[in-house]
Structure formats: structure tokens, C-alpha cells
Amino acid sequence: xxxxxxxxxxxxxxxxxxxxxxxxxxxxxxxxxxxxxxxxxxxxxxxxxxxxxxxxxxxxxxxxxxxxxxxxxxxxxxxxxxxxxxxxxxxxxxxxxxxxxxxxxxxxxxxxxxxx
Amino acid sequence: xxxxxxxxxxxxxxxxxxxxxxxxxxxxxxxxxxxxxxxxxxxxxxxxxxxxxxxxxxxxxxxxxxxxxxxxxxxxxxxxxxxxxxxxxxxxxxxxxxxxxxxxxxxxxxxx
Numbered sequence: 001x002x003x004x005x006x007x008x009x010x011x012x013x014x015x016x017x018x019x020x021x022x023x024x025x026x027x028x029x030x031x032x033x034x035x036x037x038x039x040x041x042x043x044x045x046x047x048x049x050x051x052x053x054x055x056x057x058x059x060x061x062x063x064x065x066x067x068x069x070x071x072x073x074x075x076x077x078x079x080x081x082x083x084x085x086x087x088x089x090x091x092x093x094x095x096x097x098x099x100x101x102x103x104x105x106x107x108x109x110x111x112x113x114x115x116x
Numbered sequence: 117x118x119x120x121x122x123x124x125x126x127x128x129x130x131x132x133x134x135x136x137x138x139x140x141x142x143x144x145x146x147x148x149x150x151x152x153x154x155x156x157x158x159x160x161x162x163x164x165x166x167x168x169x170x171x172x173x174x175x176x177x178x179x180x181x182x183x184x185x186x187x188x189x190x191x192x193x194x195x196x197x198x199x200x201x202x203x204x205x206x207x208x209x210x211x212x213x214x215x216x217x218x219x220x221x222x223x224x225x226x227x228x
Binding site for chain 2: 006009010032034042043044045046049091093095097105107108109110112
């Protein structure tokens with residue numbers, strides 16, 4: 001089956017630094033990628049949708065200048081948490097779909113971000 | 117807009133007993149519905165999905181779910197629980213643009 005690789009799996013950083021999370025589709029071209037965040041014992045909340053070659057679409061309440069999303073190729077999307085603060089500590093998960101209208105979504109294994 | 121409601125944030129069953137995790141949905145269009153499982157500190161694994169074909173959907177690990185339009189439900193069941201089934205389970209509905217809206221999750225505990 002299709003595989004989505006997400007790195008790093010865990011990152012600890014100091015407050016004020018930036019952290020980049022990568023999401024790669026290993027054996028298919030992902031026209032669309034989604035980024036979710038999950039607080040402890042809560043559900044996943046969609047942060048943004050990115051389509052290859054275009055700007056990401058952010059959900060209401062998500063700061064686009066803080067959570068920079070780049071989808072420069074059909075196999076790679078990155079989420080950069082800029083000037084991270086402790087309240088940004090969360091579990092971030094990406095997912096990718098093969099093509100527009102395809103209901104199959106493949107999830108990465110997630111990144112646990114801890115900001116000290 | 118779509119939404120899902122999962123009744124019961126925690127469910128505990130004995131090993132070998134029936135597993136029933138409840139999910140009700142709200143959708144203005146025929147829904148695509150999903151159940152995912154999440155093990156600690158891991159991403160999501162698709163258990164099964166309903167995409168307007170057969171109303172009884174069989175998934176992996178012996179799980180199945182039945183789509184009932186009249187009840188707007190998509191409950192997840194497994195005849196006999198195994199210790200390895202202990203995990204967090206999420207019901208989700210797909211909206212426009214392939215966006216998933218997740219329920220709040222149900223933590224399944226399996227006891228000896």
C-alpha cells in the first residue's frame with residue numbers, strides 16, 4: 001500500500017526557534033497534503049490543506065505566518081513552526097491523497113513537538 | 117458542514133467480548149465515512165471506510181461497521197476483542213476537498 005513518511009518523529013526545541021517537519025509520499029504522487037495537529041487526549045484538527053505548486057489553504061484560527069507550509073513537489077510537503085512557543089507543543093500529523101477527488105488518504109506516523 | 121459524534125470517550129471490554137464503538141454523523145450530502153485506529157505516539161491507520169457501496173463494511177483486524185442512513189450512524193464492531201485492540205479509535209467524515217472531520221475519539225481498553 002501507499003506509504004507516507006513523516007520526519008522527525010519527535011523533536012524537542014527551545015522556545016523561539018523554528019522547527020521543520022517533512023512529509024513525503026514514497027510511492028505515489030500526492031497532489032494534496034493535509035496537516036493536522038492533535039493535543040493530548042483530543043481529536044485531530046485540520047490546520048491546512050496544501051496543493052502542489054500553490055499556496056496552502058489554512059483553516060480558521062490557524063496562523064499562516066506561524067505555520068509555514070510548502071508543497072514544492074508532488075512528493076514532499078513541509079510544515080515549519082516558526083518562533084515556536086510551549087503552547088505549540090503538540091502532535092502533528094500529515095496525510096496525503098493520490099489525486100483530486102480520491103477519497104483515499106494516507107497518514108504519516110506523526111511528529112511529537114515539545115517546545116521548552 | 118459535516119460533523120461526527122462519538123459517544124463514549126472511554127470503552128472497556130473483556131477480552132473475547134463484543135466491541136461496539138458508536139459514531140453518529142451529520143452531513144448535508146451522502147457521506148464518506150471512515151474509522152481509524154491510533155496507537156500511542158503513532159499516526160492513524162485506516163480500519164475501514166464507507167463510500168456509498170455496501171452498507172456493511174468489513175475492515176482489517178476483524179472490525180466491521182454498518183452504515184445506517186435512517187439512524188445517521190456508522191458504529192464500529194468486532195465480535196471478539198483482543199488485547200491488541202486496545203487503542204484510540206476515531207470516526208471521521210469526509211467533506212469537500214477530501215477534508216476529514218474527526219470525532220473526539222474513543223479510547224478502547226481491553227481487560228483480561
